[in-house]
Amino acid sequence: EAQVTQNPRYLITVTGKKLTVTCSQNMNHEYMSWYRQDPGLGLRQIYYSMNVEVTDKGDVPEGYKVSRKEKRNFPLILESPSPNQTSLYFCASTSRREQFFGPGTRLTVL
Amino acid sequence: GENVEQHPSTLSVQEGDSAVIKCTYSDSASNYFPWYKQELGKGPQLIIDIRSNVGEKKDQRIAVTLNKTAKHFSLHITETQPEDSAVYFCAASGAATRMDSSYKLIFGSGTRLLVRP
Numbered sequence: 001e002a003q004v005t006q007n008p009r010y011l012i013t014v015t016g017k018k019l020t021v022t023c024s025q026n027m028n029h030e031y032m033s034w035y036r037q038d039p040g041l042g043l044r045q046i047y048y049s050m051n052v053e054v055t056d057k058g059d060v061p062e063g064y065k066v067s068r069k070e071k072r073n074f075p076l077i078l079e080s081p082s083p084n085q086t087s088l089y090f091c092a093s094t095s096r097r098e099q100f101f102g103p104g105t106r107l108t109v110l
Numbered sequence: 111g112e113n114v115e116q117h118p119s120t121l122s123v124q125e126g127d128s129a130v131i132k133c134t135y136s137d138s139a140s141n142y143f144p145w146y147k148q149e150l151g152k153g154p155q156l157i158i159d160i161r162s163n164v165g166e167k168k169d170q171r172i173a174v175t176l177n178k179t180a181k182h183f184s185l186h187i188t189e190t191q192p193e194d195s196a197v198y199f200c201a202a203s204g205a206a207t208r209m210d211s212s213y214k215l216i217f218g219s220g221t222r223l224l225v226r227p
Contacts, residue, residue, distance in 0.1 A: 040219055041219060042114075042199060042217040042219040043199065048214075050213075059111075090153050090154070098156040099215065101153030101154050101155070103152055104151075104153055
């Protein structure tokens with residue numbers, strides 16, 4: 001079954017404590033993205049990757065890092081989380097036809 | 111930069127009625143317009159899309175129309191059912207896209223649709 005998985009699904013942490021949200025896809029897609037979803041703002045792209053070792057900033061990259069060491073995985077890293085990064089995060093894996101979204105990670109930073 | 115505005119933010123309809131959600135975009139170079147449905151606790155899922163070379167596309171009870179001159183596009187759901195209740199997002203392909211349109215999308219703010227039984 002074609003799918004995008006994210007872990008963890010829920011995370012509560014404190015300001016400044018580094019965290020990583022993992023994302024994995026089994027569709028052999030080259031292009032992957034991270035979005036955050038906030039009320040009234042829709043989905044905003046944080047970072048994207050066009051292939052292994054190729055990443056670039058999206059529309060709201062401040063405070064985030066990513067890596068793409070292998071095609072299937074695209075982790076999102078928050079080196080020093082802050083309360084304004086409390087949000088719902090989605091990883092997406094993209095074919096020429098559509099973007100396939102993961103189930104989401106709800107992050108709360110206290 | 112590219113901007114996509116979506117209205118209304120919430121929409122409540124009686125089962126069996128039609129629902130219409132409207133979006134406008136700012137970049138005249140956008141050429142791909144998908145609609146996503148997000149059910150509670152899940153990620154968005156593509157339900158229909160349209161490219162700029164057509165004005166309308168239909169798939170059973172859902173249809174999308176595109177007016178490139180006015181830079182707006184709409185989602186139409188007929189004979190609504192309770193299972194249509196969800197958040198719907200429109201999107202437009204981003205400016206200066208270097209590859210196929212589906213890769214870089216700018217999303218609207220979402221419409222929460224409630225279908226009352």
